Amino acid sequence: MTKKPLAVLAGPTAVGKTALSIKLAKALDCEIISGDSMQVYRGMDIGTAKITPEEQQGVPHHLxxxxDPREAFSVQEFQDRARILIDEIHSRGKLPFIVGGTGLYLNAVIYGYSFTEVQGNPEFREEMEAYAARFGNEALHRKLAKKDRKASESIHPNNVRRVIRALEVASFSDLSPNTPQSSEPRYHTALAGLTMERERLYGRINQRVDVMMNEGLVEEARHLYDMNIRNCQSVQAIGYKEMYAYFDGLISLEEAIISLKQNSRRFAKRQLTWFRNKMDVRWFDVTDxxxxxEQEVKQFIEGKLF
Known part of the structure; x- marks a missing residue:
């Protein structure tokens, strides 16, 4: 059976994916599927650098x-929704175009990942929460790494809820949630990646955080905090967890901003490592x-898919 074409644009945070994706989508007649694990949440616009309706310039965007910020969003749900969307976009005669930096999500769609439904185990979760409280988040994360190294690489140690869920699946299932059924791509995929000289990228990340602060990140995060949205997957995201620590009186606002910049830079480094080790990416250096x-990326996608 002929595989359906799929364009993908990946890369670290703040590298410039959003702006370029609009130009490419217009040129290639695409609909965009967001490949970002946090932009799915309503009311979390500034901290996730979510594209605005004006910035979309009429290009359809999905996911x-x-x-709601209180809800969980899993890799499996992303896979299911994205694959349905890919079929729907093709039925409209358009090219589906996934744009984002969540490597595990992109991999789950492109390849034949299968997921095992493991029921929640309250006793196990309480035991792991107690372990984290006693020995720290890093120790819990190391426990996951011993059980499922690939899962541990995609989850930040401070996202305790996701670490525990991954441990739960790894402990009570013979199949981890990110085990590929096949290394063969499900789609005829053109996977372009944007990279940048590290110091330039880090400078852009720091600048983006300053812009977020000016645009009202503190107020946005405070609204979620005042709604008592705590211990949820959404507010474990970089940009929100640092503000929550400030609201809890654990750190000053200045320290929260420093931490936010530092965590964002570390996240970008992890993203690049993931893409380079796990995915067959054609890289484009956008330092300048x-x-x-733009034309090189466009020609690469056209050459692969048309």
Whole structure:
């Protein structure tokens, strides 16, 4: 059976994916599927650098603002929704275009990942929560790494809820949630990645955080905090957990901003490591600006898919 074409644009945070994706989507007649695990949440716009309706410039976008911040969003749900969308977009005669930086999500769609339904185990979760409280989040994360190294690489140690769930699946299932059934891609995929000289990227990340602060990140996070949205997957995201620590009086606002910048830089490094080790990416260096590479990326996608 002929595989359906799929365009993908990946890369670390703040590298310039969003702006370039709009130009490519217009040129290639695409609909965009967000490949970001946090932009699914309503009311979390500034901290996730969510594309605005104006920035979308009429290009259809999917899997943005589909969840309440209290709800969980799993890799499996992303896989299911994205694959349905890919079929629907093709039925409209358009090219599906996944854009994002959550490597595990992209991998789950492109390849034949299967998931085992493991029921929640309250006793196990309480035991793991107690372990984390006693020995720390890093120790809990190391426990996961021993059980399922790949899962541990995609989850931040401070996202205790996700670490415990991954441990739960690894402990009570013969199949981990990110075990590929096949290394053969499900789609005829053109996977482009944007990269940048590290110091330039880190400078862009720091600048983006400053812009977020000016645009009202503190107020946005405070609204979620005042709604008593705690211990949820959404507010474990970078940008929100640092503000929550500030609201809890654990750190000053200045320290929260420093931590936010530092965590964002570390996240970008992890993203690049993931993409380079786990996925067959054609890289484009956009240190001198993404506009300089627009035609090259377009030609790469066209050459692969058309």
């Amino acid at each position: 943005i603002d589909i969840k 600006g993404a506009d300089q590479k």
